[in-house]
Amino acid sequence: MPFLELERLSKRFxxxxxxxxxxLSVERGGVLAILxxxxxxxxxxxxxxxxxxxxxxxxxxxxxxxxxxSSPAARRFGMVFQHYALxxxxxxxxxxxxxxxxxxxxxxxxxxRVQEVLRLLDLAGFESRRIGELSGGQQQRVALxxxxxxxxxxLLLDEPLSNLDPALRERTRKELRALISRxxxxxxxxxxxxxxxxxxxxxxxxxxxxxxxxxxxxxxLYESPASLFVATFVGRANVARARVExxxxxxxxxxxxxxxxxxxxxxxxxxxxxxxxxxxxxRPEWLKLANGSDxxxxxxxxxxxxxxxxxxxxxxxxxxxxxxxxxxDPDAARPGDRVSVAPDRPVLAFA
Amino acid sequence: MRRREVAxxxxxxxxxxxxAYPLLLTGLESxxxxxxxxxxHWARFASAAHEWRTLWASLWIAAASVVLAGAxxxxxxxxxxxxxxxxxxxxxxxxxxxxxLPPLVGVIAFLFLYGESGFVSRAVQAALGLREAPWRLRxxxxxxxxxxxSMYVYFYLYTRAxxxxxxxxxxxxxxxxxxxxxxxxxxxTLPLLRPPLVGAAILTFMTALASFSAPYIFGGGFRVxxxxxxxxxxxxxLAMATVETLALAAVALAGLTALRRTxxxxxxxxxxxxxxxxxxxxxxxxxPRTLAAVxxxxxxxxxxxxxxxxxxxxxxxxxxxxxxxxxxxxSASNYGALLREPERLRPILNSLGMAAAxxxxxxxxxxxxxxxxxxxxxxxxxxIEGLLSAPWAMPGTVFAMALATAFSVQQPWAGRWILVGxxxxxxxxxxxxxxxxxxxxxxxxxxxxxxxxxxxxxxxxxxxxxxLTxxxxxxxxxxLAAGASLAFIMTLGDFVTSIVLYTYETRPxxxxxxxxxxxxxxxxxxAYGICLTALSALAFALxxxxxxxxxxxxxxxxxxxx
Ligand SMILES: Nc1ncnc2c1ncn2[C@@H]1O[C@H](COP(=O)(O)OP(=O)(O)OP(=O)(O)O)[C@@H](O)[C@H]1O
Ligand SMILES: [Mg+2]
Numbered sequence: 001m002p003f004l005e006l007e008r009l010s011k012r013f014x015x016x017x018x019x020x021x022x023x024l025s026v027e028r029g030g031v032l033a034i035l036x037x038x039x040x041x042x043x044x045x046x047x048x049x050x051x052x053x054x055x056x057x058x059x060x061x062x063x064x065x066x067x068x069x070s071s072p073a074a075r076r077f078g079m080v081f082q083h084y085a086l087x088x089x090x091x092x093x094x095x096x097x098x099x100x101x102x103x104x105x106x107x108x109x110x111x112x113r114v115q116e117v118l119r120l121l122d123l124a125g126f127e128s129r130r131i132g133e134l135s136g137g138q139q140q141r142v143a144l145x146x147x148x149x150x151x152x153x154x155l156l157l158d159e160p161l162s163n164l165d166p167a168l169r170e171r172t173r174k175e176l177r178a179l180i181s182r183x184x185x186x187x188x189x190x191x192x193x194x195x196x197x198x199x200x201x202x203x204x205x206x207x208x209x210x211x212x213x214x215x216x217x218x219x220x221l222y223e224s225p226a227s228l229f230v231a232t233f234v235g236r237a238n239v240a241r242a243r244v245e246x247x248x249x250x251x252x253x254x255x256x257x258x259x260x261x262x263x264x265x266x267x268x269x270x271x272x273x274x275x276x277x278x279x280x281x282x283r284p285e286w287l288k289l290a291n292g293s294d295x296x297x298x299x300x301x302x303x304x305x306x307x308x309x310x311x312x313x314x315x316x317x318x319x320x321x322x323x324x325x326x327x328x329d330p331d332a333a334r335p336g337d338r339v340s341v342a343p344d345r346p347v348l349a350f351a
Numbered sequence: 352m353r354r355r356e357v358a359x360x361x362x363x364x365x366x367x368x369x370x371a372y373p374l375l376l377t378g379l380e381s382x383x384x385x386x387x388x389x390x391x392h393w394a395r396f397a398s399a400a401h402e403w404r405t406l407w408a409s410l411w412i413a414a415a416s417v418v419l420a421g422a423x424x425x426x427x428x429x430x431x432x433x434x435x436x437x438x439x440x441x442x443x444x445x446x447x448x449x450x451x452l453p454p455l456v457g458v459i460a461f462l463f464l465y466g467e468s469g470f471v472s473r474a475v476q477a478a479l480g481l482r483e484a485p486w487r488l489r490x491x492x493x494x495x496x497x498x499x500x501s502m503y504v505y506f507y508l509y510t511r512a513x514x515x516x517x518x519x520x521x522x523x524x525x526x527x528x529x530x531x532x533x534x535x536x537x538x539x540t541l542p543l544l545r546p547p548l549v550g551a552a553i554l555t556f557m558t559a560l561a562s563f564s565a566p567y568i569f570g571g572g573f574r575v576x577x578x579x580x581x582x583x584x585x586x587x588x589l590a591m592a593t594v595e596t597l598a599l600a601a602v603a604l605a606g607l608t609a610l611r612r613t614x615x616x617x618x619x620x621x622x623x624x625x626x627x628x629x630x631x632x633x634x635x636x637x638x639p640r641t642l643a644a645v646x647x648x649x650x651x652x653x654x655x656x657x658x659x660x661x662x663x664x665x666x667x668x669x670x671x672x673x674x675x676x677x678x679x680x681x682s683a684s685n686y687g688a689l690l691r692e693p694e695r696l697r698p699i700l701n702s703l704g705m706a707a708a709x710x711x712x713x714x715x716x717x718x719x720x721x722x723x724x725x726x727x728x729x730x731x732x733x734x735i736e737g738l739l740s741a742p743w744a745m746p747g748t749v750f751a752m753a754l755a756t757a758f759s760v761q762q763p764w765a766g767r768w769i770l771v772g773x774x775x776x777x778x779x780x781x782x783x784x785x786x787x788x789x790x791x792x793x794x795x796x797x798x799x800x801x802x803x804x805x806x807x808x809x810x811x812x813x814x815x816x817x818x819l820t821x822x823x824x825x826x827x828x829x830x831l832a833a834g835a836s837l838a839f840i841m842t843l844g845d846f847v848t849s850i851v852l853y854t855y856e857t858r859p860x861x862x863x864x865x866x867x868x869x870x871x872x873x874x875x876x877x878a879y880g881i882c883l884t885a886l887s888a889l890a891f892a893l894x895x896x897x898x899x900x901x902x903x904x905x906x907x908x909x910x911x912x913x
Contacts, residue, residue, distance in 0.1 A: 052806050072809040079810045085803035089825045098821070099811030150812060 001064070003028035003186045004154050009048055009058035011041075017210040018044035022058070024205055024212065026154075026186055033201025034190040037233065041210040042190035043082065046156050049188060050079050062153060073102070078152030082159045084143040086131045092118070092142050093127040099150035117145045120179070137168050144176075148183065155180070157189035161196060173199055194234055206230050222283075226269065228350040231281045238282045238324040242349065244272045254346045261319040262298045264343060270351030281348040284313065284325040289332060290342035297340035300324070302333045316341070359729030362720050366738035368766055369783050373753035374600070374745075376767075380756050381593040392590040396598065402579075406598055409560055409576040412494060413606065416559035417552050419499040424506025424551070427650070431507075432514040435631040436643040443511075445651050450504045451888050452657065453844025454564040455861045456880040457501050459868065460657035462488065462568065463664050463877065465496075470660060470677075493569035498562065500657075502555045509551035513544045553610045560603055561746030563847040576602070577748040581850060584752070596752040600745055607744050658884070665877035685878035695875070698863035699882060705859065706842040709781035713789040714835050716782075721793035722823075726805070739790030742783050747847035754780050755851055777857050780848045785838035792834020796827030836894025840887045 002025035011019040018041040026032045036042050047053045049060055051072035059068045067075050078099075087095050093114055100110045118124050121141040131139065140160065147155060160176065161169045177200055180187050191197050197204045198218040205215045206229070214226040225231035232239065240259055248255035248268050257266045257280055266280060290297035300316035303323065312330040316339065317323050326341060333339050382388050396402050431443045449457065465471050467484040475485045488496075522535055530538065563577040570578055576599040583592040663678065665685055672678040689695050720739060724732040742750055758770035758779075770776040804826065808818040824831075846861035853862050860883050867876035 050806070050810055052809075072806065073812045073814065075810075076812070077810065079807065081803045081807060083801070083803065085801060085807040087804060087807075087822060087826075098808065098813070102808075102811055102813040102817055146807075146811065 002026060003030070003063055004049075004188065005059075005061040006045075006049065007059040007061065009045070009055045009060070011044055011048060011053060011055050011210075013044075017041075019048060019055070020210040022207075022210075022212050024215065026188060028186055029184045031180055031187040031189070031200060031202045033197035033204045034188070034207055035192065035194060035197040035201075035204050035234070036190070036207030037192055040207045042192070042207055043158055044210075045207070046079070046158050046188065046190055049154075050077055050156055051075050075154075076150070076152050077154040077156055078147035078150065079156040080140075080143045080147050080158065080160050083163065084139050086139060086143055086146070088131045090131070091127065092123065092129050092131070092134070095131065095142055096145045096149050098146065103150060113149060117149045120148075120182075121145045122175075136164055137172060140164060140172065144179070148185075153186065155183075155185045155187045155189075157187065159191055160189060162191070162193070176200065206233060208233070224267065225281075225348065228279055228281070231348055231350065236284050236325060238284060238287075238322070240280045240282070240318075240320050240322045240324075242266075242278050242280045244268065244274055244276045244278055244349075247272050247274060247276075255349075257347070257349050259298070259320050262296055262342075264296060265346040266349040267346050268349045268351070272351050276351055278349040278351050281350070282324065282343055284327040286343045286345060286347070287324065287326045287328075287341040288344050289328065290340045292340045294340070294342055296342040298342060299338065299340055300326075302335050302337045302339060305333070305335055355723065355727045356729055356731075358719075359723045359727065359731045359735065362716075362723055363731045363734050363738065365716070366720065366735060366786075369779075370738045370741050370786070372766065373750070373757035376757045377593050377596055377753045381590065381597055383590075392594045395591065396594045401574075402595070402598075405574045405576055405579045405595075406602060408491070408574065409599065410602060410606070412491060412498070412562075412566075412575055413556050413559040415495055416498040416502055416562075417555045419495060420502040420555045421506045421548075421552065423499055424503035424508075425510050425548070427503070428507045428510025428514065430643075432511045433631055434643065435633045436640055436647065438644065438647060439631070442647045442651055445654055446507055447504055448654055448658070449501045450508075451884065451891060452501065453840075453846075453861070453880075453883050453887060454501065454562070455568075455846040455864060456661065456844065456883055457657060458497055458564045458568045459864065459876055459880055460661045461493075461497050461500070463873065464657055464660045489569060489571045490573045494562075494565045494573075494575075497565040497569070498559050502558055505551040505554045505558075506548070509547040510544065513547035514540075517543055549610065549613055553607065556606055556610060557603065557744070557746075560599075560606065561748065561847065563746075563748060563850075567850075577746060577847065580748050580752060584755075584851065592752060593756060596749050600749045603744060603746055603749070661877050661880050661884070664873055665881045667874045667877075669872060669874055685874040686882075688875065689878055689882065695863075698858050698860045698879070701857055702843050702859040702861075702883075703886070705778045705781060705857065706839050709778045709785055709842055710789070710835050710839045712778075712782050713785035713838055714793075714831060717786065717789035717793040717834075718824075718831070721790060721797050725794060725797040726802070736790075736794070738786075739794075740787050743787035747784060747845070748851065750783055751780060751848040751851035754783070771852065772854055774854070774857055776852045777849060777854075777859070780852055781842040781845065784845070784848060785842060788838040788841070789831070789834045792830045793827065796830035797823075799830070800826050833894045836890045839890045843887060843890070844883050 004026040006022055006024045009019050009022045010017070022045060024032065024034075034042050034045060044053065048055050051060075051067070051070060055068065059066055061067065062075060062077070087098065090098070096114045096117060097110050100113060105113070114127070115124070118126065121144060123138065123141055123145060126134070126138065126142075131142070134142065140163065144160075161172055164172055173196060180200070189200065191200075201218075203215060203217055204221055206213045206221065208229050214221060214230045221230060221234045225234060231237055242257040242259045245256040245258040245263055251271075252267060252269060254265050255268045255272075256263055257268070257278060259280060264280070266278075268278065270278075272278065292299070298318050298320065300318040302314050303317050304315040306313045306315075307330055310330075311327050312332070314326045314328065314333060315323055316326050318341075324341075381392055382390060384391065427446060431439065431446065452460065461469075463469050465486075466488045469488070472484045472486065472488075475481075476483070479485065517540065522539060561577065562575075563581075566573070566575045566578045567581075574582070576595060580592050580595045580599065583589075583595055663681075666681040666683065667678040668680060668682050668684045671680045689699065717739065720735050723729045724735050729735075754776065755771055757767060758776060760767050761769045770779065800823065804822055805818055808822045813821065844861060845859065846865075849859050849862055850865075853859060858866075860879050864876045864879045864883075867873075867879065
C-alpha cells in the first residue's frame with residue numbers, strides 16, 4: 001500500500017490551473033521526483049502536500065489517513081524550501097532544534113538529537129554559527145538537517161540543489177541520494193533538472209501546465225514517452241513532420257511513417273489513419289551511419305561538429321529540411337561531408 | 352479561512368471607531384442645532400472674513416515652509432553627499448539635529464535665542480547701543496523661521512538618501528554620451544530625485560499645516576487654523592470650532608492629494624540592479640577647502656545654537672539673570688527642582704507613562720492589523736491600511752477636536768463614552784496618532800519577511816503563538832522598534848493634542864513647559880525642554896540600535912554571498 005497518496009488534486013489561481021487532477025503515489029521509503037519546466041506547478045503541488053495551500057478539489061493521504069484538512073504542523077511532513085527559508089536570527093543549533101522545541105522535547109534529548117543530525121549531515125561543530133556565516137552548500141545541509149531533526153513521516157524537497165553552483169551541485173546530489181537511502185524516508189522532490197530527477201528518483205512524474213503527463217522510471221520516460229511533451233522535455237530529441245503511411249495494427253504498436261525522402265518504422269501514439277499528420281521524434285544516438293542504397297537511409301550534409309571526448313555531436317542538415325543532432329564516434333564525419341543516416345530502432349511518432 | 356475574515360472585520364471596526372467615527376461625529380456636530388439640523392454654523396464660517404484669512408494663512412504658511420525648507424535642505428544635502436571636506440561626517444550628522452527637538456522645545460529655544468530678550472537680540476542691542484531690542488520675534492516671519500529651521504531636515508535627509516541610492520554608472524553613462532555637468536544634473540539627477548523630493552515636500556507641507564507650537568507662541572495677532580480652532584474652543588464657541596476643524600481637514604486632504612499628483616510616479620532609484628553611488632568629490636586646493644570648512648562650521652554653530660541656549664538657560668537659577676548679556680550664575684538647581692518636587696516630577700512621569708502605554712497599544716494593534724493585511728490577505732485589507740494611515744493625513748488638532756467631540760457624551764449604544772476630563776482621553780488620542788508610524792513599520796516589516804519562514808516554522812510543528820513569538824516578531828523587530836521609537840518620541844513631546852485634551856492630573860511635559868513660560872520660570876521651562884530632548888534622543892538611539900544590528904547582519908550576509 002502506498003505511504004503517500006495524492007488523489008485528483010486541483011488548484012486554480014484565477015485563470016491559471018496550477019494543479020489539474022493530479023494523482024500520484026509514493027511507496028514507503030520511495031523517492032518520487034516531479035520533473036517539469038518553470039511555472040508548471042511543481043512548487044504549488046508540493047505546497048498542497050505540505051498543507052500551505054488548500055486544494056480546490058482532491059485529497060492528500062498519508063499513511064492511510066486523510067490529511068487534506070490537517071494543519072502543516074499536524075501532518076509531520078518535513079519540507080526543504082527552494083531558498084531554504086532558514087531563520088536568520090537563530091544559530092544553526094537554533095534552526096535545527098526549532099521543530100523539536102515545538103514538539104516539547106526535553107532539552108537534553110533535543111541536544112542529543114541535534115548533534116546526531118548535524119553529524120549525519122557533516123555539520124558537527126557548526127552549532128553556534130549564524131546562518132549568514134555559512135556557505136550556500138552548508139545552508140542547504142542545515143535546511144535538510146532542520147527538516148529531518150523532528151523525524152518527519154515524509155520529506156518534501158523543492159528544487160533542493162538549484163541554488164548551488166554546478167560543481168557543488170553534483171557532489172551534493174550524491175550526498176543527498178546517500179542520505180535519503182540511509183534515513184529511508186519517503187521523499188517527494190521537485191526539480192526542473194532532468195539529470196537530478198533521473199539520479200535521485202526511483203520514479204519520475206513529468207509535469208506540464210499543472211498536469212502529470214507520465215509517471216515512470218527514467219528508462220520508461222526516455223524510451224517510451226507517453227506524449228510529445230515528455231519525448232521532447234526528457235532527453236535530447238530531433239523533431240520532424242511526417243504522415244502516417246501504415247497505421248499500427250494495435251494502439252501504441254509499430255507502424256510506418258513517411259518523412260518525405262524516407263519511410264521509417266515508428267511507435268505511434270494516438271488515434272491515426274493512413275495520411276494523418278504526426279510529429280516524429282528521433283533521439284540523436286539512435287541514428288547510425290547507413291548505406292546510401294538502404295531504403296531507410298536519410299541523406300544529410302554535416303554542418304557542424306562538436307567534440308565531446310568519447311563522442312561528437314554533429315549537426316546535420318537532412319533531406320527532410322530539418323536539422324538533426326546526431327551522436328557518433330568523433331571521427332565519423334567532418335563538416336561538409338555528405339552522409340546517410342538511419343535509425344537503429346523504430347522512431348517515436350505522436351499524432 | 353472564515354475566522355480570519357471575521358477577525359479582519361473586527362479590526363476594521365475597531366480602527367473605524369478610533370479613526371473615522373470621531374471625524375464623522377464632528378461632521379454631524381457641525382450641522383446640529385438643538386433638536387434638529389442647521390447650516391447656520393457653516394454660514395457663519397463662510398461669511399466671516401477673518402475665517403477665510405486664517406484658512407489662507409495656514410495654506411500659504413505651509414507652502415512657504417516647503418519652499419524655504421527645500422531651499423535650505425536640498426543644497427545642504429548635495430554638499431554633504433557629494434563633497435569631501437574635513438569634518439564632513441560629523442557635520443552631516445549634526446545637520447539632522449533639529450529633528451530631535453520636539454516642536455514646542457524648538458520654539459522656546461528660538462524664543463530664548465532670538466526673542467526680544469534672547470541672547471542674539473541682546474548681543475545686537477549691546478553692540479549697536481540700542482535702547483530697545485533690535486527686532487520683535489512675532490508674526491509670520493517668526494513662524495517661517497522656526498519652520499525653516501526644523502523642517503529643512505526632511506529635504507536634507509531625503510536628498511541625501513536619494514543621492515546615496517543614485518547609481519553612479521548612470522551619471523557616467525550620461526557623461527559618456529556627451530552630457531556636461533549641468534545637463535546631467537537637470538536631465539538625469541533631478542528627474543531621478545523627483546519622487547524623494549516630492550515625498551519631502553509632502554512631509555513638510557503636512558507638518559507645517561499641522562504646526563501649532565510656533566504659531567501659538569509667536570503668532571501674536573496672526574492666526575492660522577490650528578491656533579484659531581483652539582481659540583474658538585477656549586472661547587466656548589464649540590460649533591465654530593468643529594466647522595474650523597473640518598475646514599482644516601479639507602485643506603489638508605486637498606493639499607495632500609494635489610502634492611501626490613505631482614509625485615512623478617514610481618520611485619525609480621530602487622529599480623534595476625543596484626550599482627554603487629558616486630563617491631564624494633574631494634575638494635582640492637587650500638581656498639575651497641578652507642571656505643567649505645568655515646561655511647560648514649558656521650552652519651553647525653547655527654544648528655547647535657538652539658540646543659546650547661536651552662542648556663544654558665536651564666542652568667540659570669530663578670531670578671538670577673536680569674539685564675546682563677550672559678547669565679552671571681549657573682547651577683543645576685532647576686533640575687533638582689524637577690526631580691525633588693513631586694508636582695514638578697509629575698508631568699515627566701505622566702508623559703513617560705502615557706507615551707509608553709499608547710506606543711505599546713499602537714504596536715500591538717498595528718501588528719495584528721498588518722498581519723491580517725499581509726499574511727491573511729483578508730478582503731477588507733484595503734480598509735485596514737487606509738484607516739491605519741488616515742491619522743497621518745490629518746493635523747493633530749483635527750484629531751484632538753474630533754476625539755473631544757466624540758467622547759464628551761455618554762451613549763454606550765453608539766460607542767460613545769465620556770472620556771474627556773478623564774485619564775483615558777490623552778492615551779487614546781496618542782494611540783490614534785501613533786497608528787500610522789507603527790502601522791507602516793509593521794506593514795513594511797511583514798512585507799519584507801519571506802513568507803516561507805513562517806511556513807517553515809509551521810511545517811516544523813510550531814503553532815501560531817510559537818511562530819509569532821519565535822520567528823515573526825524577532826524578524827520584524829528592528830522595523831517595529833524603529834516605528835515604535837518614532838511614535839514614542841512624537842507622543843512624549845506632544846503639545847497639539849495635549850492642549851486640547853489634557854486634565855490637570857494627566858498634564859504632560861509640554862503643558863508644564865507652557866505653564867512655566869507663563870510664570871516666567873524660564874529656567875524650569877528650559878530644564879523640562881532638555882529632559883524631553885534627552886529622553887527623545889534616548890528613545891531614538893534605542894530604536895536605531897535595533898535597526899543597526901540588523902543592518903550589520905545583512906552586511907555580513909552579503910559579504911558571505913560574494
Ligand atoms: N499564490 C499564487 N497566486 C497566483 N498565482 C500563483 C500563485 N502561486 C503560483 N501561481 C502560479 O501558478 C503557476 C505554477 O507556479 P509554481 O510556482 O507552482 O511553478 P513551479 O513549477 O514551481 O515553477 P518554478 O520552476 O519557476 O519554481 C504559475 O503560473 C504561477 O504564476
Ligand atoms: Mg518552484
